[in-house]
Amino acid sequence: xxxxLPPEAWHAILLHLEAGRWQGKQSLKAFSLTSQLGCQLARRxxxxxxxxxxxxxxxxxxxxxxxxxxxxQNSPSISQSIRALHLKYSHSSYEELPIPNLxxxxxxxxIAHLPNxxxxxTNMNSMLAVTTDAYAGLPCNLAELVIQFHGSNIWYAPxxxxxxxxxxxxxxxxxxxxxxxxxxxxxxxxxxxxKGNVRxxxxxxxxxxxxxxxxxxxxVQSVDMTLVEDDIKFLVLRALRSSPSVDSLTSITIRLLRExxxxxxxxxxxxxxxxxxxxxxxxxYSFMILKSPEERLEFWSDLHLSSxxxxxxxxxxxxxxxxxxxxxxxxxNAWLDILSLAHPSSLEQLTMDLTFSxxxxxxxxxxxxxxxxxxxxxxxxxxxxRDILRRCTHLREFEFLATGWMQFVSFDFGWMExxxxxxxxxxxxxxxxxxxxxxxxxxxxxxxxx
Numbered sequence: 152x153x154x155x156l157p158p159e160a161w162h163a164i165l166l167h168l169e170a171g172r173w174q175g176k177q178s179l180k181a182f183s184l185t186s187q188l189g190c191q192l193a194r195r196x197x198x199x200x201x202x203x204x205x206x207x208x209x210x211x212x213x214x215x216x217x218x219x220x221x222x223x224q225n226s227p228s229i230s231q232s233i234r235a236l237h238l239k240y241s242h243s244s245y246e247e248l249p250i251p252n253l254x255x256x257x258x259x260x261x262i263a264h265l266p267n268x269x270x271x272x273t274n275m276n277s278m279l280a281v282t283t284d285a286y287a288g289l290p291c292n293l294a295e296l297v298i299q300f301h302g303s304n305i306w307y308a309p310x311x312x313x314x315x316x317x318x319x320x321x322x323x324x325x326x327x328x329x330x331x332x333x334x335x336x337x338x339x340x341x342x343x344x345x346k347g348n349v350r351x352x353x354x355x356x357x358x359x360x361x362x363x364x365x366x367x368x369x370x371v372q373s374v375d376m377t378l379v380e381d382d383i384k385f386l387v388l389r390a391l392r393s394s395p396s397v398d399s400l401t402s403i404t405i406r407l408l409r410e411x412x413x414x415x416x417x418x419x420x421x422x423x424x425x426x427x428x429x430x431x432x433x434x435x436y437s438f439m440i441l442k443s444p445e446e447r448l449e450f451w452s453d454l455h456l457s458s459x460x461x462x463x464x465x466x467x468x469x470x471x472x473x474x475x476x477x478x479x480x481x482x483x484n485a486w487l488d489i490l491s492l493a494h495p496s497s498l499e500q501l502t503m504d505l506t507f508s509x510x511x512x513x514x515x516x517x518x519x520x521x522x523x524x525x526x527x528x529x530x531x532x533x534x535x536x537r538d539i540l541r542r543c544t545h546l547r548e549f550e551f552l553a554t555g556w557m558q559f560v561s562f563d564f565g566w567m568e569x570x571x572x573x574x575x576x577x578x579x580x581x582x583x584x585x586x587x588x589x590x591x592x593x594x595x596x597x598x599x600x601x
Contacts, residue, residue, distance in 0.1 A: 161192050165179065165182070165192060165193060165196050166196075168182055168196075169196050176197070179193045179196055179197050180193070180197065183197065191228075194228060194229065194232055195232045197232075198229050198232040198233050199232055199233065199234050199235065200233075200234065200235040200237075201233050201235070201236050201237070202236075202237040202239065203219055203236070203237070203238055203239065204239045205219075205238065205239070216257035216258070216260075216261065217257070219261055220257065220260050220261055220264070223261065223264035223265070224264060230264045230265055230266070231266060231267055232267070233265050233267065233268060234267055234268065234269050234270065235268075235269065235270035235271075235272075236261075236265065236268060236270070236271050236272070237271075237272040237273070238258070238261070238271070238272070238273040238274075239273075239274065255313050255316055255317070258273070258317070259320060262291055262320075263291075265291070266291070268291055268293065269293060269294040269295070270293065270294055270295040270296075270297075271293055271295070271296050271297070272295075272296075272297040272298075272299070273297075273298060273299070274298070274299040274300055291321055291322060292321065292322040292323045292324075292325075293321055293323070293324045293325060294325040294326065295324075295325060295326045295328075296317075296318075296321070296324045296326070296327050296328070297328045297330065298314065298317065298327075298328070298329050298330070299330045300330070310337060310338065310339055310363075311337035311339070311359050311363055311383070311386055312339070312363040314383075314387070315360075315363055315390055316363075318369050318371070318387075318390065319368055319369050319394075321370075322370065323370040323371075323372065323399065324370065324371045324372065325372050325373060326372070326373040326375065326402075327371045327373065327374050327375070328375045328376070328378075329375075329376045329378070329379050329383070329384065329387060330378040330379065337359045337363075337383075337386070339359070339362060339363070340355060340358045340359045340362055342355055356385060356386050356389050359386060360386075360389065360390065360393075368394060368395065368396055369390060369391055369394040369396060369397075370394070370396040370399045371391065371396075371399065371400060372399055372400060372401050372402065373400070373401065373402035373403070373404075373428075374387075374391070374400065374402075374403050374404065375404040376404075376406070377404055377405075377406035377432065385415055388415055388416070388418070388419050391419060392418060392419050392422060397419070397422045397423065398422065398423065398424050398425055399425075400419075400423045400425070400426060401423075401425055401426060401427045401428065402426075402427060402428040402429070402430075403416075403419075403420070403423070403426065403428070403429050403430070404429075404430040404431075405429065405430065405431045405432070406431075406432045406434050407431070407432070407433050407434060408434050410450075413450060413451065413453045413454045414453040414454075416454060417453045417454045417455035418455075420454060420455045420456060420458060420459060421455035421458040422458075423458075423459060424458075424459075424460070424461070425461055426459040426461060426462055427461060427462065427463045427464065428462075428463065428464040428465075428466075429456075429459070429462060429464070429465055429466070430466040430467075430468065431465070431466070431467055431468075431489065432467070432468050432469055433469055433481075433482060433485055442481070444484075447481070447484065447485070447488050448488055448491075448492075451485070451488045451489050451492055452492060454489070454492070456489060456492045456493050457492050457493070457494065459493070459494070460494050460497060461497055462493055462494060462497055462498060463497060463498065463499045463500060464498075464499065464500040464501075464502075465489075465490065465493060465498060465500070465501055465502070466500075466501075466502040466504070467486050467489075467502065467503050467504060467505075468502075468504040469482045469486075469504070469505060469506070470505070470506040470507070470508055470556075471505065471506070471507050471508070480530075482505070483505075483530050483531040483532070484530075484531075484532065486503060487531075487532060487535055487536055487539060490539050491535075491539055495539070495542035495543045495544070496542075496543075496544060496545060497545065498543045498545065498546055499545050499546060499547050499548070500546075500547065500548045500549075501543070501546060501548070501549045501550070502549075502550045502551075502552070503550070503551050503552065504552040504554075505552065505553050505554070506553075506554040506555075506556055507553070507554070507555050507556065507564075508556040531574075533574040533575075536574070536575070537574070537575065537577075540575070540578060546578075546583055547583065548583065548585075549575075549578055549583050549584045549585070550584075550585045550587070551571050551575075551584065551585070551586045551587070552587050552588075553567045553568075553571075553586075553587070553588045553589075554588075554589055554590070555567075555588075555589075555590045564588050564589070564590055565588065567588045568586050568588040571584075571586045572584075572586055
């Protein structure tokens with residue numbers, strides 16, 4: 152008599168095979184060849200995460216969009232199994248410009264055949280926009296959408312049309328990440344300059360959106376463009392602001408690179424009435440060092456954090472490079488300025504993640520770091536910090552993370568933990584504050600080899 156295992160048992164067996172560190176996929180393939188039942192059971196695990204490379208016809212004659220579409224059309228069991236798709240474009244590093252061989256029409260056909268797709272990653276330099284809206288409003292709600300740029304020429308900017316078109320074709324997108332885009336703006340519209348030969352970005356972005364058509368619906372819950380150091384993010388911000396679903400944003404990750412960034416993000420934040428979480432990093436802060444306290448508050452007011460009345464979680468993550476006893480950093484004061492502009496009654500979680508770095512380190516660097524951190528003018532104003540925390544009446548979790556990253560020299564950063572616990576003793580006694588201090592000494596074996 153044949154023995155039939157319950158579905159839960161088969162699922163556990165397949166998960167065990169898939170978890171193999173080196174031969175997980177090979178074990179699943181071998182299991183699928185044992186019987187018809189084995190093939191049916193393993194298929195969902197084999198195709199759950201699919202990475203498909205679309206290459207030039209001369210290099211990959213069978214790796215093109217038409218081949219993938221035909222596979223999905225003829226194999227419903229495979230298309231229904233795919234939960235995560237990574238569509239990669241293969242190009243030659245010897246070519247000046249990549250030759251697109253996948254247009255938006257093909258991409259939307261692929262997505263239309265994936266009813267259970269939850270995560271999609273692609274590189275935009277492989278795409279060409281289409282004028283048809285036959286696939287607009289796909290019944291596909293993504294948990295994650297990652298758009299990258301990995302072209303052979305980093306100065307070649309892709310057209311903005313497929314980026315805006317892709318964003319507007321889904322029902323909702325949980326997490327949207329934009330990564331590694333080039334520095335130049337959309338090449339379809341000539342750059343605009345004023346009489347001083349300075350780019351007028353407002354006019355340029357308006358012309359780009361007018362040329363390519365404004366997306367009707369962009370429903371995104373979380374935005375992360377921290378790996379985009381260029382002006383394409385401003386174009387995306389303007390597209391998000393113009394969407395009627397802008398209030399769907401609940402989480403934003405911000406990395407400030409220039410003085411104008413705060414105002415650009417602020418134009419979006421004041422429209423996000425339901426924002427719950429914000430992560431903020433001040434990557435370049437030289438423009439803030441000489442500002443007075445009044446000028447700093449005026450600068451951060453452009454972020455319009457006061458408009459986010461439902462904000463529950465704030466996370467700061469920054470680093471300070473110790474260059475000597477005269478090191479000056481506006482990071483601690485900037486954190487307090489931003490917190491002072493938030494609604495204290497709604498804040499429930501606060502994280503401060505700070506790294507002190509010195510490369511190469513000197514034996515006095517930990518003393519310089521301690522001096523800076525306790526300097527009221529250029530470090531942490533503890534009295535002001537306590538006053539802000541007292542107004543956060545619903546604060547339940549406050550995590551303070553400090554890392555000393557010193558190359559070649561080992562230091563004890565125990566003073567940091569003692570300092571924070573002493574200055575914020577009330578929140579430590581209440582069980583709200585958790586302080587974590589560690590030293591991160593690089594492993595010589597992990598360093599680059601020249």
